[in-house]
Amino acid sequence: MKLSDIEERDLKKGQPEKIEEKATVNILDVLAEEGISVQDLADTALEMYVPHPGLETREKADVLFKRELKYALSDPNLCLLIYSGVLLEREGRAGNLPNLSKSSYEKDLTFIIADEVLGTSIATYISGSKGAFEFVRFDKQKPGILANLGPFMDDVIGGLIGGVSSNMYSRGMAEFVEKD
Template sequence: MKLSDMESRDLKGDQPETLENEPDNDILKVLEYEGITLEMLVDAAMELYVPHPGIETREKAEEMFIRELKIAISDPNLSLLIYSGILLERQGITGNLPGISKESFEKDLTFIVADEVIGMSISKYISGDKGMFEFVRFDKAKPGILAQMGPFMDDVLAGLIGGVSANMYTRAMAEIDIQ
């Protein structure tokens, strides 16, 4: 069925205030299906870890990163942004993206910026402008699993890790101030 074949109907009328039923699939499971584990995300984040007030040790940083990641991915909008990158990566691998050949996709051409836009959107959605700075840091360095990913997924993961890392550092400072 094509989108244009759908009946015209008011899909937004009478909406509930919360999601109905619990989702069967969370984004970490989807990432794991793609070969990207929680451990890989944490390892990539920790490659660029810098001791900071409130997270003076790598162990504390790992714990806070996982906590912030779980908070972030509890938002279905973020999960959908990540999933869109996964779908684009899959389509690029098979040569099915409109306007770009499989060969061009594999070269990660610099004039194709949709991957960067998605990565920046993810990081900014999680933690605003601070996340954007962290996205750039992770996108340039490509630590851990990021170096092994294709054109969309390296930016999706850089956005996710960058946004979560920014929140990790911010929350660590806030928790010191509260004590």
């Protein structure tokens, strides 16, 4: 018997297929503790706003970005990826990262790429290759709050904004085409 022959249900018998109880911690509250608000995320995304069909104004883009953000953050897997970045940032500030001194963390050394991998993973998880491309744009420019965040959080939040803004543009254009 091959692993591919085993149904997923057989691997974890009795496990529910959905979350049965409400979470006690919301990722937006965690981000707020780090000084990051929904408006900060939207403002940062809109610093690189380019009009598109369906997103002809910044106001429309702001509404659609926030809608896409809410949708993205309804996924517990995405929230856990973001939370891992928050924890890495906190541990880095405290000097508790394995094999990395506090001084090295603070210098954001270019050969440490775990932060980039996390940002790329978040963007790709949200919206595939388009999200990864958007992450690179945000990572290079560091608009808005990205310029003020630590070595891990700038990439985590850059990945989140890149993935969400990519979906914002795709969905905005799709809704525009549907109207015609």
